[in-house]
Amino acid sequence: MKIAVSACLLGESVRFDGGHKHDRFITDELGQLAEFIPFCPEHLAFGTPRPSVRLMRQDEKIHVHSNKNGTDLTEQLCHACRNELNRLSPYPISGIIFKSKSPSCGMKSAKLYLENGMCEGKEDGLFAALCRERYPLLPMEEEGRLQDPWLRENFIMQLFAYNDFEQFKSANPSPGELVRFHTTRKFMLQSKDEKMYRALGNIVANHEHYDFEIQIALYETLYKTAIAQKSSIKRNRNVLEHMAGFLKNHLSKIEKEVLHTQFAEYAEKIVPLIVPLSTIALYAAHYQVDYLLEQTFLNPYPKTLALRSHIDAGK
């Protein structure tokens, strides 16, 4: 899996002051599972070190000004942003991680100033805005927000689900394989958005008799929209109950009690999601319930990340 990342987060000394903002989660944990494509539009435009810049609203448009002498650098930075984006384009990236608060890389976190020096609010940095326009369905997040275990878990799940679909699509699947893809993602999609999951089911059923090319394009757009939704404890609990339904004819009274106690404890934030999920996986393996064992919701990304072991990964 390839992920584009702000170069300063990878420890590259490309910040305006010659420093970096090395993020250990990205390089040491995610780096075991993904290949990074670094970018830095400001280094490309102005070199390093360089005067810092700020976003400024002028004539109803967003400009970039030097903090040193107020020079308007919009043209130069826009040009570098377009070049960086074109350089990224050939790579089959499954996501982008931006440095927060940067006038180039921030996602709705870069300060936007008025000509009188007052801060008007927060905006996308120039490069982040271009990326959103070019890749509207691509998973994108800032390193700052990834400190939150809930946002981190959601983003990592989205990354892997996106990459999963890209790999599926590149293997020229048949309509039957689309049915299987959807079936094995049932609980993952339900944990994101029940309505979208059902709408995806209708696309797979194809009552309108679309050509497969159209059918899979419709599926792709909605699937990528669904995986961008944030899960919640309530939705996850609902999914756990559904999964338990596939075990009910196998489990003893005590086994059922154990499972439902764990569901309740998860809902009360006494135990993390990994606890009831591990029990479901154990029972599914013991009683050979293949439908459950094949669900990506049990293992949406490599276990080594251990993101579902945090109580705060649920909201």
Ligand code: SF4
């Ligand atoms: S935030 Fe973006 S533009 Fe600034 S140093 Fe990092 S990669 Fe470069």
